[in-house]
Amino acid sequence: MRIKLLVIALLCASLPFPARASASAPQALETNYQQQAEFVPGELIVITKTGSPISGISLPEQAQASTKKRPGLEKLNAAVIKVPVGKEDEYISKLKKLDGVLTVEPNYVVQAALYPNDPFYPTDQYGPALIQAEDAWDITTGSNAVTIAIIDSGVDDTHPEFAGRLVAGYDYIDGELLPDGNPDRDDEYGHGTHVAGIAAAAGNNAAGVAGIAWDVNIMPLRVLNNLGGGSYANVAAAIIRATDNGAQIINLSLGGPGPSVTLQNAVEYAYNHGVAIFAASGNWGTAVFYPAAYPQVMAVGRVDSAAVRAPSSNFGAALDLMAPGDAIYSTTPMYPVTLAVTPQYGTLSGTSMSAPHAAGAAALLASLPCFDTPDKIYQALMDSALDLGSSGWDQYYGYGLIQIADAMALCPATPPTSFAIEYDLVTSENCNPLVQYDWVDASVAPNTVFVVDNEDYRNMPLSIAPDPVFAFQFGGTDYTAVTIHDNGFISLGAGRNTTPPSAGGNYRVNSSLPSSAKPDHFIAPFWDDLTDTSGSANIFVKTIGAFPTRQFVIEYSGVQRAGVAGSLNFEVILFEGSNNIKMQYRSLTGSGADGSSATVGLEYGDLFNGFAGYEYSYNLRGALEDGFALMFIPFNGGDPFLPSHAVCPQMEAVTIESGVDSPCLTTPETFDVNIVVGDLLDRSVLKVQQMTAAPAMPAQFRDLSHYADINLDYSPPAAPLTPQVDVCYEYTANDVLAAGGHPENLFIAAHEIYTNQWQRLPTTVDSFNSLLFARAPHFSYYGVATLNPDAAGGGAGTARGLGLPVTGGPLSPRVVPLPFVLAGAIMVGIWLRRKRRR
Numbered sequence: 088m089r090i091k092l093l094v095i096a097l098l099c100a101s102l103p104f105p106a107r108a109s110a111s112a113p114q115a116l117e118t119n120y121q122q123q124a125e126f127v128p129g130e131l132i133v134i135t136k137t138g139s140p141i142s143g144i145s146l147p148e149q150a151q152a153s154t155k156k157r158p159g160l161e162k163l164n165a166a167v168i169k170v171p172v173g174k175e176d177e178y179i180s181k182l183k184k185l186d187g188v189l190t191v192e193p194n195y196v197v198q199a200a201l202y203p204n205d206p207f208y209p210t211d212q213y214g215p216a217l218i219q220a221e222d223a224w225d226i227t228t229g230s231n232a233v234t235i236a237i238i239d240s241g242v243d244d245t246h247p248e249f250a251g252r253l254v255a256g257y258d259y260i261d262g263e264l265l266p267d268g269n270p271d272r273d274d275e276y277g278h279g280t281h282v283a284g285i286a287a288a289a290g291n292n293a294a295g296v297a298g299i300a301w302d303v304n305i306m307p308l309r310v311l312n313n314l315g316g317g318s319y320a321n322v323a324a325a326i327i328r329a330t331d332n333g334a335q336i337i338n339l340s341l342g343g344p345g346p347s348v349t350l351q352n353a354v355e356y357a358y359n360h361g362v363a364i365f366a367a368s369g370n371w372g373t374a375v376f377y378p379a380a381y382p383q384v385m386a387v388g389r390v391d392s393a394a395v396r397a398p399s400s401n402f403g404a405a406l407d408l409m410a411p412g413d414a415i416y417s418t419t420p421m422y423p424v425t426l427a428v429t430p431q432y433g434t435l436s437g438t439s440m441s442a443p444h445a446a447g448a449a450a451l452l453a454s455l456p457c458f459d460t461p462d463k464i465y466q467a468l469m470d471s472a473l474d475l476g477s478s479g480w481d482q483y484y485g486y487g488l489i490q491i492a493d494a495m496a497l498c499p500a501t502p503p504t505s506f507a508i509e510y511d512l513v514t515s516e517n518c519n520p521l522v523q524y525d526w527v528d529a530s531v532a533p534n535t536v537f538v539v540d541n542e543d544y545r546n547m548p549l550s551i552a553p554d555p556v557f558a559f560q561f562g563g564t565d566y567t568a569v570t571i572h573d574n575g576f577i578s579l580g581a582g583r584n585t586t587p588p589s590a591g592g593n594y595r596v597n598s599s600l601p602s603s604a605k606p607d608h609f610i611a612p613f614w615d616d617l618t619d620t621s622g623s624a625n626i627f628v629k630t631i632g633a634f635p636t637r638q639f640v641i642e643y644s645g646v647q648r649a650g651v652a653g654s655l656n657f658e659v660i661l662f663e664g665s666n667n668i669k670m671q672y673r674s675l676t677g678s679g680a681d682g683s684s685a686t687v688g689l690e691y692g693d694l695f696n697g698f699a700g701y702e703y704s705y706n707l708r709g710a711l712e713d714g715f716a717l718m719f720i721p722f723n724g725g726d727p728f729l730p731s732h733a734v735c736p737q738m739e740a741v742t743i744e745s746g747v748d749s750p751c752l753t754t755p756e757t758f759d760v761n762i763v764v765g766d767l768l769d770r771s772v773l774k775v776q777q778m779t780a781a782p783a784m785p786a787q788f789r790d791l792s793h794y795a796d797i798n799l800d801y802s803p804p805a806a807p808l809t810p811q812v813d814v815c816y817e818y819t820a821n822d823v824l825a826a827g828g829h830p831e832n833l834f835i836a837a838h839e840i841y842t843n844q845w846q847r848l849p850t851t852v853d854s855f856n857s858l859l860f861a862r863a864p865h866f867s868y869y870g871v872a873t874l875n876p877d878a879a880g881g882g883a884g885t886a887r888g889l890g891l892p893v894t895g896g897p898l899s900p901r902v903v904p905l906p907f908v909l910a911g912a913i914m915v916g917i918w919l920r921r922k923r924r925r
Contacts, residue, residue: 126193127318129172131179132349134165137864138849139187141166147181156262157320159327163352167194167320190348197322197341199240199278199315199439212296213392214285214411214444220299222492223451228290229300230454235286235336235446236329238322239279241265241309243272243420246280246431248288248295249305256307257328259321265307275313277424281435282340283307284418286443286450295432296417299447299491303454306334311341313425319343322378323353326364330357335453338446339366339384340439342376350378358383363453363461365446367438369401380405382599382706385449385465386485389413389441394475394488400438404596406485407465408472410448412441448491457498462599467494480596507563509724510668510689510701515716517778517796524716526673527660529629529642537571539617539624539646542595544572546581549639549661551630557637560666560721562608562691562699569661571626571641575613575685577659578606595649597686601700607690612659612670613711614686615679616649637663648684653677668719672711682710689719709782709843741773749773751815751858756822758795758869761813761860774798781868782838784845788872791825791833798866812863814848816871819857826873830854835861838868845870 130153135141141152146168153167160166170178175193182191215221234254244253244266256265258273265273274280283298287305290297308325310317322341329337337357357364364384369376379386382405389400389412397413417440419426419433428435445468452458452467471494472487480486513522530536537545548568550556558565561579568581574595578584584594584606594606595616618624624645631638642658653676660669668689675681682704690700703717704710741749749762757777778794797814814835826832834850848861859871 125196126175127196127320129170129175130194130318130320131168131170131175131182131191132165132194132320132347133168133182133191134163134189134348134352135187136189136846137164138862139164141168144185144187146185147178150178150182157259157324158257159324159331159353160320160349162327162331162356163323163349164189165320165323165349165352192347192349195319195343195345195347197310197317197319197343199276199311199341199437212416214415214440215297215299217390217392217394217411218299218444218448218489219492220448220451223448223495224290224301226492226495227451227454229287229302229450231302231304233300233336233450233453234304234306234334235283235300235338235450236306236308236325236334237279237283237286237443238308238310238325238329238337238339239282239341240276240311240313240315241274241279242283242305242307243274243280243418243422244307245421246284246418248284248292248298248418250289252287252289252302252304254304254306255332256309257325258309259325260309260312260317265309272420272422272424273307273309274420275424276311276315277419277426277428277433278311278315278340278435278439279307279309280420281415281417281426281428281433282338282439282443285415285440286338286447288418298417299444300450300454303336303450306332315425317341319347319350323347323349326353326357330360330362334362336446336449337362337364338443339364339378340437340442342367342369342379344369344371344373344376346377346380351381354378354381354383358461361460363449363464365442365449367442368406370397370399370437371401372399373401374403375401375405383461385445385468387438387442387445388483388485389436389438390475390488394473396476396483397436400441402483404482406482408445408468408485409475409488410441410444412436412438412444415440445489448489448494451491452494455495455498467497470494470497507724508560508691508721509699510691510719510721512701512703513718513720515714516780517776517794518718522669522716522718524671524714526671527629527631527638527640527642527658529627529640529658530625530644531629534627534629537626537628539573539619539626539643541618542573544570544585545626546570547628550637551628554630554637555634557634557639557663559639559661559663561610561668569639569641571628572606573617573626573646575615575617575643575646575657576606576609576611577641578609580608583608597684597705599705600686600688600702601690609690610659610668611686611688611690612657613643613655613682615684617643617646617655618649619646621645621647632663635664639663648677648679651677651679653680655680666721670717670719672713672715674713675711681708681712682706683708685711687711687717741775742771751813751860753815753817753858755817755819755857756793758793758797758814758816760797760799760863761815763811771799778868781870782843782845784836784870784872787875788836788845788847789825789875791822791871791873793822793871795869796867797863797869813860814863814869815861816859816869817857818859818871822871830857830859832873833859834872835859836870836872837861837864838870839865845872847872 150168150170153169179191253266258265283305286298287300287303288296288298290301310321310325366379366384368379368386368388375386378384385407386405388406388409389397390409391413413436414434416434419428421430449464452464458464469486471490473490474487476484515522515524548556549559556567558567566579570578570583597614627642629640639661644656646655647653655675656673658671684706687704688702751759751761753759776796781794784790823830831852835848836845838845851860
């Protein structure tokens with residue numbers, strides 16, 4: 088593979104610009120830049136399956152693990168592998184075929200996202216005033232309990248603006264701790280020191296400049312070399328280290344055009360551990376770069392002193408906020424560096440300078456008790472932003488320019504520990520036949536018909552004349568009317584979510600639930616930017632049944648995702664009396680129709696700024712399919728058991744105290760989990776829901792039709808599978824027969840919802856207790872299978888080819904010879920006798 092053209096970020100104004108395509112086609116540009124993304128020659132990132140360390144995998148000839156230390160990367164099951172330069176493609180294919188390897192990707196290059204500017208530009212700071220920092224400083228200048236991690240080119244530890252506030256960091260370029268106490272240069276490029284000064288230079292000290300958050304700590308993590316270049320592997324490792332060492336805020340004034348599994352896993356790890364992340368959108372005038380493009384990260388674009396967007400500032404669906412980034416005066420190293428800036432203080436421009444304005448604002452919010460999660464910080468900054476460009480969110484300005492003082496005024500109320508009414512969820516997959524897909528055709532008269540318009544809404548009483556209106560309780564409040572929105576959600580109450588900034592009830596940009604931002608108090612069967620280009624899309628409303636068990640049906644027929652060919656047909660049913668909410672999906676076609684760009688769920692915490700809700704999925708690939716149904720069931724808040732105990736008896740919900748062992752306690756044909764004592768740091772709720780249906784397994788698996796949906800709800804939220812979790816299943820005589828008479832031919836499989844694929848897990852057989860054990864790679868659906876002798880290739884050879892122990896050779900029941908039948912019967916008899924002795 089030849090080394091590709093570097094297009095990751097603009098380095099300096101003196102470099103020639105590539106030709107730019109029209110700003111109206113950011114997605115096409117993004118794809119083009121991903122194809123050109125540069126990577127570190129001769130380096131690949133290998134991500135292994137849980138329980139398969141890279142040290143236990145036999146690497147191909149001329150491939151070897153990098154000896155360079157990258158503390159933190161091991162948390163992602165990732166390692167950097169050295170391969171011959173020019174043969175990266177060849178070795179990606181080889182490594183992907185190895186047992187224990189999940190995926191392989193190039194070690195992409197990141198670059199600082201800035202334009203160097205004239206170092207003699209006047210040294211006036213307009214940035215803090217433009218984003219209301221001066222008013223915010225009357226409330227707080229930060230706290231030494233808050234730490235910002237500056238993942239960049241390092242920070243000059245001799246600079247007086249940072250005296251006494253640098254905490255232990257790490258140099259991923261030279262492989263040493265920072266600050267190192269040596270007289271050498273901890274920032275050879277100059278970029279990181281400039282960024283750190285914008286976010287957190289000392290204020291009110293009669294010298295130099297004032298950062299946004301004066302009194303917070305700074306954690307220097309060096310991932311960019313003396314030319315401003317670095318790698319995804321180092322950035323990912325630094326994110327993990329910052330998270331594990333107490334940073335509340337991470338600033339990433341760097342990026343690249345291509346996505347990365349390694350980088351995304353690191354971002355999710357930090358976010359799930361309560362870290363707010365801010366990143367530069369990039370300076371190509373194209374789609375937002377990574378990691379800023381990930382949903383857990385606030386992508387920050389650039390404006391000048393007049394709050395006008397720089398044409399080079401990247402834009403698109405992932406853009407969140409804008410901040411000053413033109414001719415920003417800040418700290419520079421006390422010695423000459425690669426960047427053409429004067430020592431101690433100098434001027435630079437770019438989205439690199441915008442991101443630390445936002446990170447500093449976040450640090451001020453984090454210094455106040457009520458902003459104790461990333462979501463609260465994000466929502467406050469978005470809700471309070473000064474709207475620029477088109478009304479509401481737009482792809483060039485996001486939600487607008489940061490306004491820190493206004494954000495502080497949005498201090499969210501602390502929600503109660505339980506609400507009067509809460510909800511549980513059952514589906515046609517895990518509670519069938521108790522919850523079945525049963526489409527109600529609302530297009531048949533008598534009904535009400537609305538033509539789908541662009542960003543429109545309709546107020547509607549909960550009945551179709553001449554039937555009397557009925558009351559429907561949602562979130563503990565009775566409603567007799569709804570507001571139906573074209574963009575795939577229904578608000579409870581007439582005229583709700585129809586005032587600015589929604590401008591006609593649009594809310595076309597969906598978000599995760601629950602959220603303090605509007606809309607609030609609503610039901611979302613498919614919240615996305617929906618429209619009609621065919622002229623045939625309608626919303627049908629119909630009441631069926633008789634008092635006191637009527638059903639109010641809202642059917643979306645033939646709608647499309649904006650700019651995407653296809654047809655979406657789904658409905659919501661509100662049940663009188665029970666107050667259940669059912670969502671059904673008849674047919675979904677077109678890109679993103681599987682839920683990969685939509686929100687599905689409820690938000691009912693209206694009285695508490697939206698901090699109550701139930702999210703089934705948010706931009707989750709494979710979440711929805713044809714013939715699928717969801718049912719949300721209300722129950723009294725604080726009840727010790729979820730209502731699904733009554734309506735879905737396969738569910739078990741158990742509260743597990745921290746520091747307590749949770750062993751497998753199964754019954755035949757059921758799943759459970761084992762959590763080792765001490766692995767849980769906080770009290771959590773384990774939900775093991777035995778299922779009757781699941782996505783189809785691949786042809787080479789013989790599906791034994793035993794499934795469970797397994798989740799562990801952490802309190803507070805933590806990264807998936809922080810504890811070591813073993814999934815276990817108690818097999819039966821029928822399972823053993825299906826496995827050719829040998830329980831060691833059984834295995835546990837895990838379903839990956841993002842790829843809609845089943846993964847065969849390394850499985851241990853406890854034949855004395857009739858248990859199968861497998862380490863859980865993530866929380867999802869689990870199933871039991873054996874190898875299918877009827878799969879292509881046939882017989883025991885196929886089974887052995889998949890690497891499963893085949894001591895008895897799984898055989899088709901249609902062709903099992905008599906000796907095998909007798910042997911199997913004897914084994915089952917022994918197995919049953921042993922079971923009676925237990």
